[in-house]
Amino acid sequence: MNPTPDDPSLAGRKVGLIGLGAMGSGMAGSLRRAGCDVHVCDAREGVAAAFAAQGGVACATPAELAARCEVVISVVVNAAQTEAVLFGNGGGGEGAAAAMRPGSVFVMCSTVDPNVSIAFERRLEAMGLLYVDAPISGGAAKAASGEMTVMGAARDPAWALAAPLLKAMAAKVYRLGDRAGNGSKVKIINQLLAGVHIAAAAEAMALGLREGVDAAALYEVITHSAGNSWMFENRMAHVLANDYTPLSAVDIFVKDLGLVLDTARASKFPLPLASTAHQMFMQASTAGFAKEDDAAVIKIFPGITLPGAKT
């Protein structure tokens, strides 16, 4: 699904990417493979320089990057970091927005409250700038291989400018609306399901252990039955291997299910399962597992011995 490295529409194009984390570094790599002149920036010292050593340009600040690029892609952790990237921490002029040329586009890839994304679009449009609501999904491995999913929404001129770059970074690029909002909404709904499914997988595996069922046999049967989910298959493998190295941490779902609940509360909409799962992740976080892989939500269940654990 990736363009060939010599895709003429992308070769030499100046593109900026802010936030070289698990997702952002893979995405920047995809842009480099597509032949773009990739400019990068990261709040952590040395990270941008390390990327640029393999090709590309390291920038010291979002403003420096934004002054040089027609497209600025932001892949930071949350809405607060996106706000700082755009408008600066102190509200001064050091953010990207003030440095962007009129008609250039800001592509927002973080998971945020949809109303926050809608507000970003409004503020940038007031400055003559374009905006794409473009949360991403798929995990670090798919970001690195250019096979992630983009849940996009934007006005026509913004989409026209950003779409070829999104397609260079993703296997699936959805346009879900003609202005900001629906990209973040669909991403939030995906996170509702992902969080509930991880917590349900943990609850089911915990019940099996409590009842004396062999964990590997249970995994084999469920992954071939109607009770399966993408998350059961993926995360319960971590539990079987007793490996809680955080590919995505418990605290990510404390945050993301919190965003789900905030979104629904704004329209007074009840979410019985999402609110229950959120409580489970908060319990896991405060019990000491905040930085472990999100599969560690299984550690909230009492009276069981997890695979590989000392008895």
Place this chain on the structure above:
Amino acid sequence: MNPTPDDPSLAGRKVGLIGLGAMGSGMAGSLRRAGCDVHVCDAREGVAAAFAAQGGVACATPAELAARCEVVISVVVNAAQTEAVLFGNGGGGEGAAAAMRPGSVFVMCSTVDPNVSIAFERRLEAMGLLYVDAPISGGAAKAASGEMTVMGAARDPAWALAAPLLKAMAAKVYRLGDRAGNGSKVKIINQLLAGVHIAAAAEAMALGLREGVDAAALYEVITHSAGNSWMFENRMAHVLANDYTPLSAVDIFVKDLGLVLDTARASKFPLPLASTAHQMFMQASTAGFAKEDDAAVIKIFPGITLPGAKT
């Protein structure tokens, strides 16, 4: 995965099957295709005769069937019906157990409390009879094509007698323990996940509708993302089509999640998500949707217009 119709180990073998419902009728058909001499029995008048008109023998009672067959497969709705099949409604001698010859085997395919299945084995063993704990999964279509899943557990002699027949009816036959219990436990855990996933799918789709996201687009994105589950993909297609014809009804999950909670309560084990999902199915049932497809749990959500509904 099916044996050829002329599998010599099954040809002409006298096999009884009680309960020609959505699953049982497909299973009896698989046995007939495998060349067995299939005896059938159903509490509803005329159902066994209709099956036997295509080949096989209709029996008037479980006792009549049991007297003629070395293997008796029970595919009735629940534990109470299984109890009646085995021991008669009035506790008299009209059940299958009293009519079975010593050394013959009873194969219990219903979804029941694992402790009930364990008790059936104990009672039958006291009568010199063999028992297989063998809940099934996969739905009516896979039962008809011989591609369902069996979650089995039994002692060696019982398993030896029943396994060739189970393999004639299923694509996947798991043996999860060397006595009754683990088959029903794994089935219960599958139902925990299935029930939570249906309710979560409904909750997610309902939030999307509330937020103004296009339902078909949401379905397309989620089924290609990490938030997907077998049940989301299967049941939300019913919601998109506005088709609540009961392939499996809301009240099935009122029952099955009830069994899940009973099982866990016996060992004082907390199930936050299963208990929440059970409340959602009970709400749907008592609100008037008991006999609709289980995807109708989405109808408990207020303030939305479902696809195809009159506004």
